[in-house]
Amino acid sequence: MYERGPSEADLAAFGMTLADIPDEEYEVWPDNWPAVRLFEAMSTQWRTGMGGASGLDYNALPPVASMLGIKRRELSEAFHDVRVMEAEAMLVMSESK
Numbered sequence: 001m002y003e004r005g006p007s008e009a010d011l012a013a014f015g016m017t018l019a020d021i022p023d024e025e026y027e028v029w030p031d032n033w034p035a036v037r038l039f040e041a042m043s044t045q046w047r048t049g050m051g052g053a054s055g056l057d058y059n060a061l062p063p064v065a066s067m068l069g070i071k072r073r074e075l076s077e078a079f080h081d082v083r084v085m086e087a088e089a090m091l092v093m094s095e096s097k
Contacts, residue, residue, distance in 0.1 A: 034074050036079035038065055042082070053093050056086050 028036050038061070044062040046053045061082070065075045084097055 032081060034068075034070050035078035035085070037068055038070060038078055039077075039082050039085045041068055053090065053092065056082070 005021065005073070008018060011020065042056050042060060042063050045057045045064070047055055047057050062072075062075065065078075070078065
């Protein structure tokens with residue numbers, strides 16, 4: 001699955017240019033696509049507090065997965081992978097403090 005990247009106008013709205021976007025590409029195995037798509041779609045569902053992000057809001061997982069067409073069986077299979085990505089994202093966010 002390929003999605004077109006942001007345009008110059010899209011980036012300019014955030015004070016960025018195409019030079020700010022790395023040219024790196026990453027391969028995602030087909031078995032991992034549901035989890036990757038779900039994690040990306042959950043990007044606005046972080047629980048945050050005074051100390052920053054504390055994790056994803058798991059209450060949002062089923063409806064977001066449903067909107068992506070991910071079936072309940074696939075959701076339970078992807079949940080572990082989403083948690084692994086969540087833990088890594090938490091490490092990255094904590095390093096930037």
